[in-house]
Structure formats: structure tokens, C-alpha cells
Amino acid sequence: MTATDEAPVAAPGAMATCVFAVRRGGPSGGLTGVRGHAAGGHVGLLPLPGGLWAVAQDVPAELFSxxxxxxxxSDPEQLEDCARAHHAVVTAAAADGPVVPLALATLFTDAERARATLDEQQPRFLAAxxxxxxxxxxAVKVHVRHRGGNGTEGPAAPGPAASTSGRAYLSRVRGREKDRRARQDAALDAxxxxxxxxxxxxxxxxRRRPHGTExxxxxRVQVLNAAYxxxxxxADRLVAAVRAMTGAFAGVDAHAEVSGPWVPYSFAEVADAGSVADGGIG
Amino acid sequence: MTQMDLVPPVDYSLVPSTANLAEILERVLDKGIVIAGDIKIDLLDIELLTIRLRLFISSVETAKKAGIDWWETDPALSSRAAERALALENRELKDRVAELEQGAARPSRRRVEERP
Incomplete structure (x- = not known):
């Protein structure tokens, strides 16, 4: 099988083949102008058996060892560049039809190796x-905003000239704990x-582990980080339903946000409906 | 009538430009189909993990202060959190040791140079 004119040009020795996604659709306009990884070649399509195509790019082997x-x-800036480049290619490839996204840095020594390895996985791609x-x-996220922000202040906190007696201290601690629990319950409920x-x-x-305050x-504390x-x-109904819920929660200042559509990265591998992620986002 | 007439083609154009890095990372690093390529890089590699810990795990302390620490009581999350926190601490200690070793080497050179 010969590569189309959109296929990466093999340059033996110096180049490796990076694969971004697999799809059914052949050459089309979606990948025009997509740069892929910096210093890489043309982003194109490798024909696979069974009518599948791999979205691939030749990249300098020394940068991708x-x-x-x-x-x-490990360098935050380069990680961001690589992640965004990968995501941009996957997203562009999806403009022409459904794609199965591959994880970042799926690399082969050359196009033939990529083709052979990907072909072995054909049933997985077809099922996906x-x-x-x-x-x-x-993606749906819920954030909760807190007065005071550090949890040491709240309605149950006494005035500034609080008594220093042990009993007052205990009652203050209990009051704070009660408030904390009420806030937690309200946030969880939202x-x-x-x-x-x-x-x-x-x-x-x-459902994934929520993002940090960085x-x-x-x-602003994230209490829901989920993908659907x-x-x-x-889709329109999901977006409308989530947006309508913002500010409508008792006892907590919670806001729901929705973003999308995303290429379905989170569902590329089979998972049971409603399964809870293991928090594997690190 | 084709399917395209019923369901407009999906326009993904907004997501790449507006998505924040964390949202992209949690997808391209953790999701998508994982194929063992010729050049193997474990994306959960310790170095990467360090960056990811900074993005995500520090939320536990902050969130706890704000009174939301429910995921700490989730055994699956808390054991992983503990492992990762330990990995981060280990990594930072190693970095410190490396820095100190370099620091110890440099002044001695300087001392030599400072001699008339």
C-alpha cells in the first residue's frame, strides 16, 4: 500500500513517526495548515488496512528519543507546547469525522512500524x-466560593475579643467544625x-480529581471535575441544563461550568457508563 | 435527507484555543488509547509527575483549609495522594541534594580562583 501525498515523508535515520489519532476518513481538508510538533514534518495520513487512517507526523528522532x-x-513550557500541539492535531483531524485519539507521544521508528503496530490493534480502533x-x-466543573477562604472564619466564629476560657475555646472549635461540615455537605450536594x-x-x-487552586x-475550590x-x-440540552443550575444551590455559592465539545479522549477506552475515574490525573 | 442534515457537524474550533492547560493535560496524558510504540515513554514518569503534582495535588491542602476535603476520605484517592506526595517529597529532596552537592563543589573552585 502506498502512502498518499498527505503521508509523512520518510527520512530514514533522522526521523521518527509520531501518531496522534486513528480515523476512518482518508485525506481531506481538515489537516491543512496544522503544524503538529515543532521541528516536525508535514502532518498527514498513513493508510492502514481495513479502511482506517493514522494521523501522523515525521519528527526529528533526536528530539523524540x-x-x-x-x-x-519535564520542562513545563515544553510539556505545554507538546500537549497543545498534540491536542491541536487531534482536534483538527476530528473536524472531518470521528477519531480515536492516542495518548501524547505515541512514537515509532518509522511509518512502516507505525502501520504494522497500529494494524495489530485494529479491533480496538473499530470498537472505539x-x-x-x-x-x-x-467537561463539567463545579466551583465553590468561600467567604473568608481559609476556613477559620465563619458565622460561628466569635467576636474579636473572644473569651480565652477552655469551654469557650471548645465551643468555638465545635462551631467551626459544624460550619465546616455544613459547607462540605452543601458543596458535595451541589x-x-x-x-x-x-x-x-x-x-x-x-469523575476526576478536582484541579488545585493554582x-x-x-x-475558589473545585468540587466537581467530570467528563460526559x-x-x-x-449536547445542547446538557449544556443548557448545567448552565441553568449555577447559583441555584442552597447554603453554598456554587457555579457550574461546561466546556466542549472535546474530542472524546476520556472515552477512547471502554469504560462502563457512570464509572468513576480513579483520580489518575496526578 | 442525510445524517448531516439532522445533526450539524461538530465544531471543535473553540476548544483548542480556550482550554486551559490542566484540561488538555488530563486528557492527552491520561486518556486516549495507549499503544506501545517503539519509543516508550512512561507518561507517569516521576519528572512529569512532579509537574502534575504541582497542578493538582496541592489542592488537597488548600481545599482542606477551605473545609472541603472529602476526597481525602476516599481510600482510592487518599492512598494515591499519599504515594504521590511521597514521590514529590523524594524528588524535591533529591533536587536539594544535587543542588547542595553542586554548591559544595563551586565555592571550592571559587576559593582557588580568589587566591592571588
Missing amino acids: QEALRARL LDRLTGRTEW ARQVHEAAAGFAVASV ITGRG LVDDAR
């Missing part, structure tokens, strides 16, 4: 394509309500 990658991906066709991933509403429109869902901002696999026809 095990050691080079480990060093480069069947599952993902006509569906996209939507997260659960949003998750249930979103899951009602989805065929599958995953990302969310101080005083949704039929295209129901």
Missing part, C-alpha cells in the same frame, strides 16, 4: 470508533446535583 522526551516533557461516532465529550443532571444526558461519564484561583460522553443531538 526516550531520554530527550523525558527531559523535554463505533462507540464514539456521533458523540462528543463535554456537585452531586450537577453531576446527576449532566449524566442524565450522557451515555457515559467519568488553576482555579484562590478562594454525549450524543450530538443531546
Whole structure:
């Protein structure tokens, strides 16, 4: 089988083949102008047996060796560049039809090796394509804002000239603990309500460990970080349902956000509907 | 009437430009189909993990202070959290040792140079 004119040009020795995704659709306009990894060649398509195509790019082997990658991906800026480049290619490839995204840095010594290895996985790709066709991933997050922000202040906290007696201290501690629990319950409840509403429109869902305040901002705590696999026809309803819930929670200042559509990365591997992620985001 | 008439093609164009890095990382590093390529890089590699710990795990302390620490009581999450926290601490200690070793080597050179 010969490569199309969109296929990466093999340059023996110096280049490795990076694969981003697998799809059914052959050459089309979606990948035009997509750069892929910096210093790499043309982003193109490798024909695979069974009517599948791999979205691939030739990349300089010395930048994509095990050691080079480990060093480069340990650098926050280079990690970001690589992640965004990968994501941009996967997203562009999906403009023409469903794709199965591969994990970052799926690399082969050359196009032939890529083709042979990917072909061995054909049943996996076909099953994933069947599952993902006509569906996209939507991300839903719930953030809670706190007065005081550090949990040591709250309605039960006494005035500034608080008594220093042991009994007053204990009562203060108990009051704080009670407030803390009430806030926690209200936040959990908000997260659960949003998750249930979103899951009602989805065929599958995953819950992940929430992001830290480096990302969310101080005083804004993430209590739900979830993704949903949704039929295209129901996506609008999921978005509307989640957006309608913001600010509608008792006892807590909670906001629900929805982002998407994402290429369904989170559902590329088979998972039972409603399965809870293991928090594997690190 | 084709399927395309019923369901408009999906427009992904907004997500790459607006998505925050954490959202992209948690997908491209942890999700997608994992194929063993010729050049193997473990994305859970300790160095990478360090960056990811900074993005995510520090939330536990902060969230705890804010009164939301429910995931700590989740055994699956808390054991992983403990492992990772330990890995981070280990890594940082190694970095410190390396720094100190370099630091110890450098002043001695300087001392030599400073001699008339």
C-alpha cells in the first residue's frame, strides 16, 4: 500500500513517526495548515488496512528519543507546547469525522512500524470508533466560593475579643467544625446535583480529581471535575441544563461550568457508563 | 435527507484555543488509547509527575483549609495522594541534594580562583 501525498515523508535515520489519532476518513481538508510538533514534518495520513487512517507526523528522532522526551516533557513550557500541539492535531483531524485519539507521544521508528503496530490493534480502533461516532465529550466543573477562604472564619466564629476560657475555646472549635461540615455537605450536594443532571444526558461519564487552586484561583475550590460522553443531538440540552443550575444551590455559592465539545479522549477506552475515574490525573 | 442534515457537524474550533492547560493535560496524558510504540515513554514518569503534582495535588491542602476535603476520605484517592506526595517529597529532596552537592563543589573552585 502506498502512502498518499498527505503521508509523512520518510527520512530514514533522522526521523521518527509520531501518531496522534486513528480515523476512518482518508485525506481531506481538515489537516491543512496544522503544524503538529515543532521541528516536525508535514502532518498527514498513513493508510492502514481495513479502511482506517493514522494521523501522523515525521519528527526529528533526536528530539523524540526516550531520554530527550523525558527531559523535554519535564520542562513545563515544553510539556505545554507538546500537549497543545498534540491536542491541536487531534482536534483538527476530528473536524472531518470521528477519531480515536492516542495518548501524547505515541512514537515509532518509522511509518512502516507505525502501520504494522497500529494494524495489530485494529479491533480496538473499530470498537472505539463505533462507540464514539456521533458523540462528543463535554467537561463539567463545579466551583465553590468561600467567604473568608481559609476556613477559620465563619458565622460561628466569635467576636474579636473572644473569651480565652477552655469551654469557650471548645465551643468555638465545635462551631467551626459544624460550619465546616455544613459547607462540605452543601458543596458535595451541589456537585452531586450537577453531576446527576449532566449524566442524565450522557451515555457515559467519568469523575476526576478536582484541579488545585493554582488553576482555579484562590478562594475558589473545585468540587466537581467530570467528563460526559454525549450524543450530538443531546449536547445542547446538557449544556443548557448545567448552565441553568449555577447559583441555584442552597447554603453554598456554587457555579457550574461546561466546556466542549472535546474530542472524546476520556472515552477512547471502554469504560462502563457512570464509572468513576480513579483520580489518575496526578 | 442525510445524517448531516439532522445533526450539524461538530465544531471543535473553540476548544483548542480556550482550554486551559490542566484540561488538555488530563486528557492527552491520561486518556486516549495507549499503544506501545517503539519509543516508550512512561507518561507517569516521576519528572512529569512532579509537574502534575504541582497542578493538582496541592489542592488537597488548600481545599482542606477551605473545609472541603472529602476526597481525602476516599481510600482510592487518599492512598494515591499519599504515594504521590511521597514521590514529590523524594524528588524535591533529591533536587536539594544535587543542588547542595553542586554548591559544595563551586565555592571550592571559587576559593582557588580568589587566591592571588
